[in-house]
Amino acid sequence: xxxxxxxxxxxxxxxxxxxxxxxxxxxxxxxxxxxxxxxxxxxxxxxxxxxxxxxxxxxxxxxxxxxxxxxxxxxxxxxxxxxxxxxxxxxxxxxxxxxxxxxxxxxxxxxxxxxxxxxxxxxxxxxxxxxxxxxxxxxxxxxxxxxxxxxxxxxxxxxxxxxxxxxxxxxxxxxxxxxxxxxxxxxxxxxxxxxxxxxxxxxxxxxxxxxxxxxxxxxxxxxxxxxxxxxxxxxxxxxxxxxxxxxxxxxxxxxxxxxxxxxxxxxxxxxxxxxxxxxxxxxxxxxxxxxxxxxxxxxxxxxxxxxxxxxxxxxxxxxxxxxxxxxxxxxxxxxxxxxxxxxxxxxxxxxxxxxxxxxxxxxxxxxxxxxxxxxxxxxx
Numbered sequence: 541x542x543x544x545x546x547x548x549x550x551x552x553x554x555x556x557x558x559x560x561x562x563x564x565x566x567x568x569x570x571x572x573x574x575x576x577x578x579x580x581x582x583x584x585x586x587x588x589x590x591x592x593x594x595x596x597x598x599x600x601x602x603x604x605x606x607x608x609x610x611x612x613x614x615x616x617x618x619x620x621x622x623x624x625x626x627x628x629x630x631x632x633x634x635x636x637x638x639x640x641x642x643x644x645x646x647x648x649x650x651x652x653x654x655x656x657x658x659x660x661x662x663x664x665x666x667x668x669x670x671x672x673x674x675x676x677x678x679x680x681x682x683x684x685x686x687x688x689x690x691x692x693x694x695x696x697x698x699x700x701x702x703x704x705x706x707x708x709x710x711x712x713x714x715x716x717x718x719x720x721x722x723x724x725x726x727x728x729x730x731x732x733x734x735x736x737x738x739x740x741x742x743x744x745x746x747x748x749x750x751x752x753x754x755x756x757x758x759x760x761x762x763x764x765x766x767x768x769x770x771x772x773x774x775x776x777x778x779x780x781x782x783x784x785x786x787x788x789x790x791x792x793x794x795x796x797x798x799x800x801x802x803x804x805x806x807x808x809x810x811x812x813x814x815x816x817x818x819x820x821x822x823x824x825x826x827x828x829x830x831x832x833x834x835x836x837x838x839x840x841x842x843x844x845x846x847x848x849x850x851x852x853x854x855x856x857x858x859x860x861x862x863x864x865x866x867x868x869x870x871x872x873x874x875x876x877x878x879x880x881x882x883x884x885x886x887x888x889x890x891x892x893x894x895x896x897x898x899x900x901x902x903x904x905x906x907x908x909x910x911x912x913x914x915x916x917x918x919x920x
Contacts, residue, residue, distance in 0.1 A: 546558035546559060546560050546561070546628055547559045547560075547561070552607075552611060552627075553611070553614070553615070555611075555614055555624050555626060555627055555636075556625075556626040556627070557607065557626070557627050557628075557629070558626055558627070558628045558629070559628070559629050559630075560628050560629065560630035560631070562630050562631035563603070563629050563630055563631065565631070566631050567599050567600075567603070570595075570598075570599040570602065571592070571595045571596045571598075571599045572595070573595075574591075574594070574595035574598050574599065574685075575591040575592040575594075575595035575596075576591070578685070579591050579594060579595060579681060582681065582684075583676060583678075583681050586678075590678065593678075594678045594681060594682060597682065598681075598682055598685055598686070601682065601686055602686070602689055603629050603633075603634070605659070605662050605686060605689065605690050605693065606629060606633045606634040606693070607627065607629065607634060608658050608662065609633075609634065609655040609656075609658050609659050609693065609697075610627045610634045610635065610636040610655065611627070611636075611658070612654040612655045612657060612658035613636045613638070613651055613652070613654050613655045613705075614627065614636045614638075615654065616650050616651045616654040617636070617638050617642075617651045620642060620643060620647040620650075620651065621643070622638055622639065622640055622642060622643075622647070622651070623638070623639040623640065623878070624636055624637065624638055624639065625637040625638075625639050625880060632761065632764060633693070638651070639877075639878045639879070639880075640874070640877070640878045641721065645712045645713075645715040645716040645721075645724075646712070646716075648708060648711060648712040648715060649709060649712035649713075651708075652705045652708035652709045652711075652712060653705065653709055655697060655705050656694050656697050656698055656705050656706075659690045659691075659693045659694040659697070660690075660694050662686070662690040663686075663687050663688075663690035663691040663694060664687075666683045666684075666686045666687035666690065667683075667687040669683045670683050670684055670687065699735060700728075700731060700735070701731060701732040701734070701735030701736065701765055701769070702725070702728035702729050702731060702732035702768075702769050702772060703732060703765075703768050703769060703772060704732070704735075704765070707728050707731065707732045707735075707769075708728070710728050710731065711724045711725060711727075711728035712724075714727050714728060722776050722779065722780060725772055725773070725776045726773055726776055726777075728769075728772075729769045729770070729772045729773040729776070730769070730773065731769075732765060732766070732768070732769030732772075733765075733766050733769045733770060733773075735762075735765060735769075736762045736763065736764075736765035736766025736767075736769060737762065737766060738762070739758055739759065739761050739762025739765060740758075740759045740762035740763060740766070741762075742755075742758050742759075742762070743755045743756060743757070743758035743759025743760070743761075743762060744759060746758060747759070778873070778901075778905055779870050779873065779874075781905055781908045781909065782868075782869040782870040782873060782901075782904075782905070782908075783868070783869075783870045784868070785868070785869045785870075785904075785908075786865065786866050786867060786868060786869060787863050787864070787865050787866070787867045787868075787869055787872050787884075787886055787894075787896055788865035788866065788886075788894075789869070789904065790869055790896060790900045790901060790903075790904040791865070791886045791893075791894035791895060791896045791900060792894055792895050792896075792897065792900055793893065793894045794894075794895075795820070795821060795885075795892065795894060795895040796819075796820035796821065797820065797821045797823055797892070798820045798821070798822060798823070798832070798850060799822075799823065799824065800822050800823065800824040800829050800849060800850060800851040800854075801824075801849050801850075801851065802849065802850050803845065803846055803847065803848065803849060803850075804840060804844075804845040804846075804848045804849075804850060804853070805845035805846045819831050819832060819833035819883055819885075819895075820832050820833075820850075821885060821892045822850055822851060822854045824851075827890075828857055828887070828890065828891065828892055829851065829854065829856065829857055830851075830854035830855050830856040830857050830859075830860055831854060831855045831860050831885060832850045832853060832854040832855070833855075833883075839853070840853060860885065861875060861879060861881060861884055861885075862884060862885040862886065862887045862892075863875065863884050863885075863886055863887075863896065864886070864887065864888060865886055865888055865893060865894070869901070869904075872884060872896055873901060876896075876898065882897060882898050883895055883896065883897040883898070884896045884897075
């Protein structure tokens with residue numbers, strides 16, 4: 541759902557913070573809505589410029605609240621040993637990209653509820669601050685709106701529709717009683733899809749009732765929720781299908797192999813290194829040294845490509861993720877999901893014997909489903 545062209549803005553507690561391109565559009569629309577609609581109706585006789593300034597500050601504070609909400613999830617996830625790759629702010633608010641599933645129902649519950657707890661404290665804090673602020677002032681306007689929006693964020697996220705926080709709390713409860721995370725995810729995911737369809741139907745009803753913008757927005761949120769829930773169900777289905785199969789059954793035994801002294805400009809013309817294609821194994825004298833991918837070029841100025849050997853930009857063997865041919869495919873998929881990898885070298889006795897890619901896995905899954913007379917498509 542998120543763009544690959546997110547803008548990095550810094551780190552908090554060591555966690556990278558990104559802005560999805562959609563954030564800039566929503567920031568502008570929210571500022572405009574507050575400046576020409578909400579604040580003039582609630583607080584009259586301000587100078588026109590003040591409405592715009594307070595509107596922009598409010599939009600920033602809103603996304604600051606969302607960021608704190610996601611940091612709540614992230615801090616608790618880390619306490620359970622779950623890595624957090626990054627937090628991205630986007631059109632629907634924000635998302636903490638947690639690298640792996642929680643180890644237990646209890647961990648899932650506390651990670652899921654941490655965000656709403658932060659929102660509850662923020663809503664209460666801003667509400668308690670209101671009586672101390674001057675009547676009709678910009679500070680009062682800001683506190684009142686942030687109290688309202690954090691309360692709304694709290695209630696919305698507690699809707700029991702996976703993957704909202706409420707849906708994850710529901711999954712934790714089902715997981716606790718069924719003792720199966722996979723089954724709990726499917727149950728919670730289907731409830732999430734139902735909630736998503738309700739939003740879509742509500743949005744369509746509002747559109748036909750004459751509320752075009754609100755209706756489209758509600759339907760769009762419903763589509764997003766339904767798609768995200770379906771993606772989780774498909775992921776669990778994929779894990780179930782891959783169980784009992786090994787990497788050797790799915791890997792591609794053809795892979796690019798290049799010498800460590802090869803210059804980047806020569807490598808760039810290799811068709812095997814087009815975006816989305818497997819990475820190349822870097823060797824010297826028959827010995828595997830590391831891995832180089834299209835992303836390896838990003839930090840090197842184009843003018844230096846003819847004089848920069850791949851050995852300078854490769855991922856060295858000591859840091860390279862790889863699997864054995866007899867590794868369970870489900871475990872290999874978990875590694876790829878956790879580390880955000882699109883391919884994994886397959887090694888045996890110190891030598892690369894193949895490459896496991898996401899396209900390999902998708903093709904293998906389709907084959908498994910075809911044998912059962914079913915249709916499968918990758919998660920959206």
